[in-house]
Amino acid sequence: MKDTYEIAVVPGDGIGPEVADAAVRVLRGAFGNDCPLRFCDHPAGAELYRQTGESFPQATFRACAQADAVLHGAAGIPGVVHPDGTEAGLDFTLRLRFELDLYANIRPIRLYPGIRSPLADVKAGEIDYIILRENSEGLYAARGAGAQLRGEMAVDTLVQTRKGVERIVRKAFELARASNGAPADGVRRVTCVDKANVLRSYAFFRSIFDEVAADYPDIEAEHGLIDAMAMYLVTRPGHYNVIVTENMFGDILSDLAAATIGGMGLAPSAEVGERQGLFQAAHGSAPDIAGKGIANPYGTVLSAASMLEWLAANHDDDRLARAASRIREAVSAAIEAGLISRDLGGDSGSALITQGLCERLR
Amino acid sequence: MKDTYEIAVVPGDGIGPEVADAAVRVLRGAFGNDCPLRFCDHPAGAELYRQTGESFPQATFRACAQADAVLHGAAGIPGVVHPDGTEAGLDFTLRLRFELDLYANIRPIRLYPGIRSPLADVKAGEIDYIILRENSEGLYAARGAGAQLRGEMAVDTLVQTRKGVERIVRKAFELARASNGAPADGVRRVTCVDKANVLRSYAFFRSIFDEVAADYPDIEAEHGLIDAMAMYLVTRPGHYNVIVTENMFGDILSDLAAATIGGMGLAPSAEVGERQGLFQAAHGSAPDIAGKGIANPYGTVLSAASMLEWLAANHDDDRLARAASRIREAVSAAIEAGLISRDLGGDSGSALITQGLCERLR
Ligand SMILES: CC(C)[C@H](C(=O)O)[C@@H](O)C(=O)O
Ligand SMILES: CC(C)[C@H](C(=O)O)[C@@H](O)C(=O)O
Numbered sequence: 023m024k025d026t027y028e029i030a031v032v033p034g035d036g037i038g039p040e041v042a043d044a045a046v047r048v049l050r051g052a053f054g055n056d057c058p059l060r061f062c063d064h065p066a067g068a069e070l071y072r073q074t075g076e077s078f079p080q081a082t083f084r085a086c087a088q089a090d091a092v093l094h095g096a097a098g099i100p101g102v103v104h105p106d107g108t109e110a111g112l113d114f115t116l117r118l119r120f121e122l123d124l125y126a127n128i129r130p131i132r133l134y135p136g137i138r139s140p141l142a143d144v145k146a147g148e149i150d151y152i153i154l155r156e157n158s159e160g161l162y163a164a165r166g167a168g169a170q171l172r173g174e175m176a177v178d179t180l181v182q183t184r185k186g187v188e189r190i191v192r193k194a195f196e197l198a199r200a201s202n203g204a205p206a207d208g209v210r211r212v213t214c215v216d217k218a219n220v221l222r223s224y225a226f227f228r229s230i231f232d233e234v235a236a237d238y239p240d241i242e243a244e245h246g247l248i249d250a251m252a253m254y255l256v257t258r259p260g261h262y263n264v265i266v267t268e269n270m271f272g273d274i275l276s277d278l279a280a281a282t283i284g285g286m287g288l289a290p291s292a293e294v295g296e297r298q299g300l301f302q303a304a305h306g307s308a309p310d311i312a313g314k315g316i317a318n319p320y321g322t323v324l325s326a327a328s329m330l331e332w333l334a335a336n337h338d339d340d341r342l343a344r345a346a347s348r349i350r351e352a353v354s355a356a357i358e359a360g361l362i363s364r365d366l367g368g369d370s371g372s373a374l375i376t377q378g379l380c381e382r383l384r
Numbered sequence: 385m386k387d388t389y390e391i392a393v394v395p396g397d398g399i400g401p402e403v404a405d406a407a408v409r410v411l412r413g414a415f416g417n418d419c420p421l422r423f424c425d426h427p428a429g430a431e432l433y434r435q436t437g438e439s440f441p442q443a444t445f446r447a448c449a450q451a452d453a454v455l456h457g458a459a460g461i462p463g464v465v466h467p468d469g470t471e472a473g474l475d476f477t478l479r480l481r482f483e484l485d486l487y488a489n490i491r492p493i494r495l496y497p498g499i500r501s502p503l504a505d506v507k508a509g510e511i512d513y514i515i516l517r518e519n520s521e522g523l524y525a526a527r528g529a530g531a532q533l534r535g536e537m538a539v540d541t542l543v544q545t546r547k548g549v550e551r552i553v554r555k556a557f558e559l560a561r562a563s564n565g566a567p568a569d570g571v572r573r574v575t576c577v578d579k580a581n582v583l584r585s586y587a588f589f590r591s592i593f594d595e596v597a598a599d600y601p602d603i604e605a606e607h608g609l610i611d612a613m614a615m616y617l618v619t620r621p622g623h624y625n626v627i628v629t630e631n632m633f634g635d636i637l638s639d640l641a642a643a644t645i646g647g648m649g650l651a652p653s654a655e656v657g658e659r660q661g662l663f664q665a666a667h668g669s670a671p672d673i674a675g676k677g678i679a680n681p682y683g684t685v686l687s688a689a690s691m692l693e694w695l696a697a698n699h700d701d702d703r704l705a706r707a708a709s710r711i712r713e714a715v716s717a718a719i720e721a722g723l724i725s726r727d728l729g730g731d732s733g734s735a736l737i738t739q740g741l742c743e744r745l746r
Contacts, residue, residue: 098581107580107587116582140618142504161523161542165582175545176588180523183537217632218469219460220478220527225469226538252640253648256502256618270579274636278614286615 036307038095155272398669400457517634
């Protein structure tokens, strides 16, 4: 337990500053006059790249590495790209993932009461699982390293290592053990998603999954092929408890899963390693709606709650755990009371939602 | 135009033989006494591998290469794998794709009247698009070629070539030109799906897409990131007309899309190159229900109709085109009349459905 925790806040681009600001207000609101968090803003992103040629200053990197946790708004402006065509705004997130070895990307998928799913037959409570995305290798490891020859061909390499697969799979089983099981049958279950039938790197992932699964006889272990899983998340989302998969597949499945709970607006994300954690909503920077007061802060607020839980566990600090659950309750209550942003089918603006959350936290 | 067309039929594993048999009956039914197709069966698959150590005999390969078209049931038995962990049953499809350069995998996605979508707000007619999957390179090109080092790491390589991307993108625009446009707005549209923001091979794919798009000013060209697209196929399927993407992404999106139209049971597939075509349902071999008389033959029957259309175009043979549209009409009529298999929520068996189709073709 610490007296104060240093939170590096990186607002970023588009709606990033608005949602980061909302989350900071809610965090302060959860502690009242006795806030153990100290926030410090740092620049990074596509706009910065446009202005200075640098997307992620070394000083920001150092501040993030040294802080107790990192809270990110969002980053990226379409068209602001590196010479190889990839987006400059994403340097912040992607470099932090790799350089701080934030190997576990935890994406809880939960349908809140008061939110309509685009799926016909599901009700709140019937979708409640975690996608655990490997965040430090896989196809993403090729970023910036692939080859392009005379405009004739381009190559990227998917790498999976024993260490990388083993630790993420182990984390999946630990998460399942700490959970209530799948919503439909209450069974604690880990689903390994791969394409082991076609590619040996995925067969390798699966074989390590099977090895680790043997250490957790109390948890049901199953396999799913990525194509079939894309279908199952639509046809039987209630079956899942913890899903573990390679980086790129995790990226795809987590957006798909978010669609089934009403959209990216309620999809938080925690990216954690042994020493550091990065917390940000799973959505992008939505430059088209920036500055209009209609950005949805819930994803970032929920990510901030995850940050508190992670800090609480790491520093054995119950104050933070209590604040986290109060924030989660405030979010559920606000949504049920109809404080719903446009992207989720309502008409509440960012200020109204943030205020509603702060009132509920008083 | 030819007097007779040689069709190489490869029944395969699981329900493969049942659905292939149904499709052959329906094809014969569509022509009555004057059938210009000659069918010849050839062995391949996981069961053959189990018995003989060979999944895809050279004689079968030759027959497929020389026939006018190839009709496949389905293949694969879980657990029947190569030493690297990948499935032996898939050799047939994957080797044909690569060795006969069947670069275009055409997957029409259509919600039939009488079928319930798992999506809440869609009606028949509102989902009607084509996923055009690059079928000859991308991540699949690594199959059998990736490395695995001392159980410590595994690697697969994603390759995209100018030639490969250019031809599939061009085909996408041609398909859009020949179409009625997207269901929601009637706009002829090609959507390029990639992960250009993160990986240079996908940025390469996109840059070639943009080049080719300039040749088709009459068609709307747009980009979608794979993660966002997984969401959009659930939240706004009516927007799409033709979607073009890399091999692995196409695999994932086409199963997801199939879920939105009721399941894999109504998802046909045509894999074509300059000289040869492979036609099979997009679903797997479902060994658990093999031999029970409940397999759904519609996917294979619709693929057989695609085969006739492809042969008709290649050989300028109107008889085949007419038979194809009669088969499509019979399928629509049978489904609307309630001839619906279990996987689609009905209770009709394979024989009843096949008979129903043949009666409607008389
Ligand atoms: C912003 C981008 C780099 C990122 C990714 O592709 O991982 C995002 O889509 C995500 O899911 O975190
Ligand atoms: C059977 C398998 C090799 C195949 C693939 O992965 O391409 C299938 O899933 C498909 O979609 O055609």
